[in-house]
Amino acid sequence: MTNAQSTPSQIKILAVDDELDFLNTLSRRLESRDFEVTTASNGEQAIKEAKIGGFDVAILDLKMPGMNGQELLQILKENHKFLEVIMLTGYASVDSAVECTKLGAFGYLEKPYDLEKLLGVLRDAYETRLKKKFPHDQKRMKELDILASGDPMAALSAMMRLDDLEK
Amino acid sequence: MNYQWDVLCEEGLQFFGKMSASMSHEIKNVLAVINENAGLLQDFVYMHEKGMPIDTEQLKGVSQMIIKQVRRADSIMKNMNKFAHSTDQLTKAENLNDILDIVTKLAARFASMREVSLEKIPTDEPVNIKTNPFLLENLIWLCLDFAMDSVGHGKTVRVLAQKIDNSAQITFSQLDSMPEPTEVFPDKRSEALLSALQAEIKVDSQAGTINISLPI
Numbered sequence: 320m321t322n323a324q325s326t327p328s329q330i331k332i333l334a335v336d337d338e339l340d341f342l343n344t345l346s347r348r349l350e351s352r353d354f355e356v357t358t359a360s361n362g363e364q365a366i367k368e369a370k371i372g373g374f375d376v377a378i379l380d381l382k383m384p385g386m387n388g389q390e391l392l393q394i395l396k397e398n399h400k401f402l403e404v405i406m407l408t409g410y411a412s413v414d415s416a417v418e419c420t421k422l423g424a425f426g427y428l429e430k431p432y433d434l435e436k437l438l439g440v441l442r443d444a445y446e447t448r449l450k451k452k453f454p455h456d457q458k459r460m461k462e463l464d465i466l467a468s469g470d471p472m473a474a475l476s477a478m479m480r481l482d483d484l485e486k
Numbered sequence: 487m488n489y490q491w492d493v494l495c496e497e498g499l500q501f502f503g504k505m506s507a508s509m510s511h512e513i514k515n516v517l518a519v520i521n522e523n524a525g526l527l528q529d530f531v532y533m534h535e536k537g538m539p540i541d542t543e544q545l546k547g548v549s550q551m552i553i554k555q556v557r558r559a560d561s562i563m564k565n566m567n568k569f570a571h572s573t574d575q576l577t578k579a580e581n582l583n584d585i586l587d588i589v590t591k592l593a594a595r596f597a598s599m600r601e602v603s604l605e606k607i608p609t610d611e612p613v614n615i616k617t618n619p620f621l622l623e624n625l626i627w628l629c630l631d632f633a634m635d636s637v638g639h640g641k642t643v644r645v646l647a648q649k650i651d652n653s654a655q656i657t658f659s660q661l662d663s664m665p666e667p668t669e670v671f672p673d674k675r676s677e678a679l680l681s682a683l684q685a686e687i688k689v690d691s692q693a694g695t696i697n698i699s700l701p702i
Contacts, residue, residue: 338515340551344522351529382511384601385639409514410507430514431521 330445331355331373335365335391336380336407341430345378348434354441362386362394369395374402376425376444378437381408381415389419396423401452403444405437493678494621501624502573505592509566512595516559523548523555565591572619582613582647582654582700589626590645596631601639604630607646615654615702617683622700625679629658629687629696632671636664654700661694 332354336342339360346356357372359365362385369377377395381388392404403425408415411429419427425447426440465473526548534540568588590606597604633643637660644659672680672687680687680698688697 338519340519340555341515341522344519344526344551348522348526348529382599384599409511409518430518432518434522434525 329353329355330441331357331375332441333357333359333365333368333372333374333377333402335359335362335377335383335388337361337383338380352438362391365391366394366398369399369402372399374399375448376441377402377404378441379404379406381406381419389415389422392419392422392424401448401455403448405440405444407432490678490681493675494682497675497678498620498624501627505569505627506566508592508595509562509569512562513559516555516562519555520552523551569623572623576618577616578619579614579616580619582615582656583609585617585619585622586626586645586647586656589623589630592623593627593630593634597634597643600634602634602637603642604634605642605644607644609646609648611649613647613649613654615700617700621679621682625676625683625685625698626656628673628676628679629656629698633658633661633664633696636661638663649702650699652702654702656698656700658696659694661691661696664689664691664694664696666691 330353332349334342334346334349334356335358336345337360342358342360346358349356357368357374359368361383365377365379368374379388379391379395383391386394388406388408392406395402395404404423405426405428406419406424407428407430409430411427416427425444428437428440465476468474527545530540530544530548565588569592572585572588586606590604593604630643630645637643641662642660644657646657646659648655648657671689676687679685684701686699688695688699690697
């Protein structure tokens with residue numbers, strides 16, 4: 320419960336792990352620290368939640384039945400470019416850490432970990448997301464202003480640029 | 487040292503390593519759950535110090551979870567210990583059901599990762615054999631590994647040990663989508679183990695079964 324004051328309120332987290340006893344307890348502890356947590360017990364469910372979502376950070380277990388954490392990481396990063404992802408694993412290895420980093424993971428932690436460490440990585444991931452997303456949001460606002468300006472040609476160009484931004 | 491011995495040594499080490507890594511991974515998962523629950527207890531203490539009353543039902547829930555995980559770890563460690571001791575003697579009198587039991591438990595995590603279920607069919611009668619327990623465990627694992635890959639996710643692989651005439655038999659069944667016997671299975675590792683155990687194998691892709699026949 321320490322550092323609760325420095326935790327940004329209502330950061331939206333998607334936590335994915337097939338170990339439900341772990342997932343539920345982690346979720347409970349994060350929620351008591353003002354994070355908004357959605358859980359999924361497998362990759363398919365996580366992809367569905369992410370589509371609905373607007374999540375800031377995802378926490379993924381590396382080894383899961385069916386779609387593993389690395390595959391899920393790849394899919395999430397392809398479809399949600401500002402989502403930061405933290406990988407959790409029972410056994411960390413240099414190879415898998417390098418592979419996950421290449422695929423765009425923000426952090427890589429070995430279980431069992433100190434929650435303070437996870438909270439630190441979560442905060443850093445959230446800040447990184449904001450830094451990446453802010454210029455994008457500013458561009459988007461600018462294009463929306465043009466769209467509302469009433470100039471049909473400018474609005475058409477703005478719509479095309481907005482489409483590109485959403486990709 | 488001959489070729490077959492080299493294959494047995496290499497395969498045996500790989501098998502032992504694979505099983506040990508899997509069990510230690512499971513233990514780490516258990517530790518992670520215990521760690522989170524210990525952290526949750528700390529959270530309760532912190533909240534109590536801030537003036538919130540302690541909810542005894544929540545405390546009960548956490549303690550039950552820790553007990554559950556300790557039992558789970560104990561069961562994993564017992565299997566790990568039995569498995570490690572299977573290398574103690576080159577030949578030992580064993581109930582084949584016990585050997586099957588260990589290997590199906592060891593393989594459970596691999597099955598879960600492939601979304602396959604393993605079902606060991608219980609039998610009333612013991613199937614007593616004299617065998618090299620470690621080599622037989624290795625052979626059963628190779629059959630299970632092939633069977634799990636063959637059936638695909640969502641399916642169940644059934645395993646049965648029984649005494650038929652003067653031999654002990656292990657049957658892997660419900661392998662409906664098993665490919666025709668190819669060079670893939672039995673491979674050189676399985677062949678080396680079959681030879682060392684003086685066992686015979688019959689892969690029947692039509693019936694969806696693999697039968698191993700062992701001398702008693």
